[in-house]
Amino acid sequence: MTHPFLDLAPLSAAHFASIEDRVARLLDTRQDVVVMQGEALLPLEGAIRGAAGPGTTALNVITGPYGQTFGDWLRDCGATVIDLAVPFHTAVTAAQVREAFAEHPEIDFVSLVHAEAATGNTNPVAAVGEVVREHGALFYLDAVASIGAEPVLPDAWGVDLCVIGAQKAMGGPAGVSAVSVSERAWTRMSANPQAPRRSYLSLLDWKQRWIDGGRTALPHAPAQLEMLALEACVERIETEGLKTVMARHASAAAATRAGASALGGGLEPYVHDAAEAAPVATTLRAPAGVPASELVARALAIDPALPLAAGGGAPAGEMIRVNHYGADATLGAVRGCLAALGAALTGKGLPVDLDAARRATERGRN
Numbered sequence: 001m002t003h004p005f006l007d008l009a010p011l012s013a014a015h016f017a018s019i020e021d022r023v024a025r026l027l028d029t030r031q032d033v034v035v036m037q038g039e040a041l042l043p044l045e046g047a048i049r050g051a052a053g054p055g056t057t058a059l060n061v062i063t064g065p066y067g068q069t070f071g072d073w074l075r076d077c078g079a080t081v082i083d084l085a086v087p088f089h090t091a092v093t094a095a096q097v098r099e100a101f102a103e104h105p106e107i108d109f110v111s112l113v114h115a116e117a118a119t120g121n122t123n124p125v126a127a128v129g130e131v132v133r134e135h136g137a138l139f140y141l142d143a144v145a146s147i148g149a150e151p152v153l154p155d156a157w158g159v160d161l162c163v164i165g166a167q168k169a170m171g172g173p174a175g176v177s178a179v180s181v182s183e184r185a186w187t188r189m190s191a192n193p194q195a196p197r198r199s200y201l202s203l204l205d206w207k208q209r210w211i212d213g214g215r216t217a218l219p220h221a222p223a224q225l226e227m228l229a230l231e232a233c234v235e236r237i238e239t240e241g242l243k244t245v246m247a248r249h250a251s252a253a254a255a256t257r258a259g260a261s262a263l264g265g266g267l268e269p270y271v272h273d274a275a276e277a278a279p280v281a282t283t284l285r286a287p288a289g290v291p292a293s294e295l296v297a298r299a300l301a302i303d304p305a306l307p308l309a310a311g312g313g314a315p316a317g318e319m320i321r322v323n324h325y326g327a328d329a330t331l332g333a334v335r336g337c338l339a340a341l342g343a344a345l346t347g348k349g350l351p352v353d354l355d356a357a358r359r360a361t362e363r364g365r366n
Helices: 013-027 041-051 065-076 094-103 125-135 183-190 203-211 224-240 242-263 292-302 331-347 354-364
Strands: 032-036 057-062 080-085 109-113 138-142 161-165 177-181 282-285 308-310 319-322
Touching: 013 032, 013 161, 013 177, 013 224, 032 041, 032 203, 041 065, 041 138, 041 161, 041 177, 041 183, 041 203, 057 065, 057 094, 065 080, 065 109, 065 138, 080 094, 094 125, 109 125, 125 138, 138 183, 177 203, 183 203, 224 242, 242 282, 242 331, 242 354, 292 308, 292 319, 292 331, 308 331, 319 331, 331 354
Parallel strands: 057 080, 057 109, 109 138, 138 161
Antiparallel strands: 032 177, 161 177, 282 319, 308 319
């Protein structure tokens, strides 16, 4: 039995390095980029455990569920953690971060999620990064959902550890991920006796066995199919143009917000301010008394392929997610989601205006 995914020639170190270089160009970074062989939780956790320890005082910004997870990891590392939590329908501000530094000048590590696909908000990384640089803290950023949907510029923003994944706006595989690492971050990890070593979580292993060796010998057998899929994904973005890809996502987000607001039935954007809404996914608040999961189930019964999901965690009962990312960052996907949600609302006896939603969607995408 033969299959195009079987019996492939081994992925060479040179080929692996070339894929890392293309990811680095996507991030417009001169930092080291390591493509790790697992879903993005691998470098997200590995970077925290590598850089944080008992002597760390971390400012952990919480604008969604991943921020909460990062705080747990930091505490598990022995770090002193100061949580800066803001309501999930909004974004953090640079002024709030500056105030946290004023109250706790000992902060030497800041963790932030760029776009929270789970809650639909996006944070002002450039402005926050300016504050972090002023105080000399190490800056850790989860850009898994934002890469491909909006600018991600670790060098320009002073990000020391920037983690990305390809499975959302990039439209690529979930089985590999990447992290850019500044020299300051490498120094911090090298000085941390608790940093993972000889471990799947270890970034230091990649530095010592891969980067410092000139990227000539891979430390272990790579996930070949996922690496080839990542290469194809980056090549597709290069061909379409990163600005064009980001514009598609921004257009889909604007169209979704406008269409949902015009649809009626009590549906409204979950993130109040459009400037704080993530272009990768739009969250909507379900009408009072109507479970979000029920509306989503009714909508998906009409078309199971729609990129719709009920929210998770604390806002699960009231939140609907329109995941207009990757191949679904199109006006057609947005129209399909709003039409199905309109039918679901009608089925609950709530009045909707599908024509108004369609017109608003057309206007909103511009």
